[in-house]
Amino acid sequence: MKSSLIPEKPILVYPSLAATVGLDEAVMLSCLSDMVTNTPSKFANGFYWHSVRVDQLHKALPFWDLRDLQRVSTSLREKGVIFIASGPLLQEASFKFAFNEKQTSTTRHMPSHTEITPQEQAHIARQTNSTFSGKNFISANWKPDQVTLEQLGQLNIPSDFAFRQVPEFIAYWRERNEAHRSWGQKFISHTIQRWRNFEEQENRKNKATAMFSNWQPSQSCVDSMLQRGIARQFIFDQIQEFISFWQATGERHIAWESKFIQRVQSEWASQEARRNVSNQGFPIFNSWRPSEDAMEVMTVKSEIPLSFIEDSIAEFIIYWQEKGTESNTWNSLFIKHIRLQWHRYQHALDNSVDPQPISDNWLPSQDVFDILKLANIDQAFAKSLVPEFILYWKDRNEIHRSWNTRFLHHAKRTWAKQHQFVDPQNNQNTLRSTREISLEEELNDTSWAD
Template identity: 30%
Template sequence: MSNHPLFNDYSIPLSVTLAATIGLEDAVLLTIINQAAILQPDSHHQGIRLARDTVRQQLPFWDDVTIRRTLASLVDKGLIRLHGPMYPESVELVLSFEHSQSAAAAPARPLGGASAVPMAQGIPAAHAHHSIGQDWQPSADTLTRLQQHGIPASFIWAQRDVFLLQGQEQGANRNDWNTRFFRFVKKQWVYAQNDAERQRLQQEGQLNRSGFSVASDEAAPIGHQWRPSEDALQILQRSGIEQQFIDDAVAEFILYWRERGDALKTWNSKFIQHIRQQWARYSAAVEHSTVPLPIPSDWQPSSDCYDILSMAHIDPQFARERVAEFVLYWRDSRQVHNSWNSRFLQYIKQQWARQLSQPTPSTTSGGKNGQATAEPDYTTVEASLRRLNDTSW
């Protein structure tokens, strides 16, 4: 039986048991590292070496962020040992398989069923595991990398004592204290920035009583006191939506989403979409009401009426001069209709046809020799009458 046509390139021999034990992503990356170890006979002396570009080629379905996260997970689980910078900060990764302290007496087999790879005695002493001492200092390279992320030196050094305390309490022996310090400081910096932003929003009154920000980066249910942001209001107002209409819709919007119980981080975007839809329905209902209504005393035909009349070769000024008598007639009759624009079009077309059908002096008087002459634009008038009587449109 032939393979599926999609299986036409490199495949990863993944262990089902391994994936169920440590997770699918970790199992995939560990398999790639294990295959590299098998292909490198000297890996037990010099460590397993993987070029950054090779890793990307073998894992094209992951980005660098995912690869880095998965690699850190394997290191944290004690399944591999990292010798050197973290991916992708170096052009080459240097790794070895993690072993227990009894590895010298009984070498452990790597997960995945591969043959045993004895722990190297030749790995540089600089990479040996050791506990963190009270006088430990981050390397100059680590400090430079942190400052490149916009973290002040004063903040970096302020985190050192906390990091030392955590390392000593855990009692861990590691060789990547600088890498761990780098991640620790970055995480603390993010926390500090979030706290500063939250405090700023509270001072500016942009946090509601439920504690949710109108510009929160985390999904949260809508609060009782939620209000659209200034940016959202400006966007709606620039769309020609009345402020009163927006204000009236806030309570209904909050009630609907509180009953649904959804948690979102884009309440302002959702509100803009809701208001635009409701305004479109409201405008259409006003423009094309299905409820018959009496004609208002200040009624005026829409601009579309004049456009239609112009296409029928009816002078718009002729229509404007008859708006007052049209309104007066229908107000006196006290009748109701659901489309006064349509009634007005019908009325003007009748009046225009009546005017065109009346005889003019040019059609009844004689010419130079006393003979009747036709009006020069008779053909145009006749065509106009045909257009006016044509109701197929």
């Protein structure tokens, strides 16, 4: 019983023929042989010339488009299997060809054959006597041959690198729908260009440097931004955040000044856009808190502990109230403030893995004072807390890995409590005074425990 999965006549492919001329070529050759069986032909120069309509050939081989039909037929001609007496399939209605089997007109019985005109005779003679290798379209499964790979190897281009370029190479030329005589040479040029780009990128990586903590833009860099109308103070205000951001990423680059210019221009444009949208800002109020979206950006995306953020709200409010600034982007300012402080805080952590007791002459590191400075906490105030801090922890006789961390937390909380403010909604102090909170309560905060 005939299966419904085989609704049409199959194409017969001979394995030995496919191994000799290629699978695609064997498929087309078998199809052409079936199509011209019992059809009229013309005899000339010792060959029987056949003609099939291009649309019929495409219908017989529906899994190929016209480009593939042109490619495979040209391959059969280049391999000497057939002769072609018509133009490209994309431009002709009929495909005229002859099998490369030299014979006389009486060698074998044909259903019918007719004499050809002198013009056709001359064209056929050129086809059979010519050694010209025509252009061809690239196959969807094209691969570079061994000769191509050896030529690339002489240029010190690895084979695995060459093979990685094949999919892009095929997609590019099939999209362009162009035919060429030698795809191997085209591939060599393509791969050489990609290899040079690859080497250039590697060289740039080797010359790149990491961002360092005391990086500063050159005067010419600053001048170029001043010429664009960017305020000098605005430029220098961006330096510390720029350094902190790139140190956190750990990336290396060649042109840091170019990146700095891009960042400053972007920030300046954003600031100008905000000013154009609305010049009506408002002062920060005592009970201000960052929005839920801002908290999500800091805690989820930046992975900053909630306790660190909460401890920084009071100092942020105090600072901007003292400056008397009005703004409609307090959330953005707070996010920048927290990110910068968190980065500096992480760099200030002690590297020691062994807990140690506090020493009699212990002093906070310079990084601690830098972080406090970012929070606008006076250095003299911080230093005044050191004796009491040492005395308390010596009395407790405890050991910890990071005394810098504990002191930083203690100083920030003490500063915020001494600069207490009143909540206008309930007319009560939102923070208790230093006298109301013991030193033990201030310092014994488990959220900062190691």
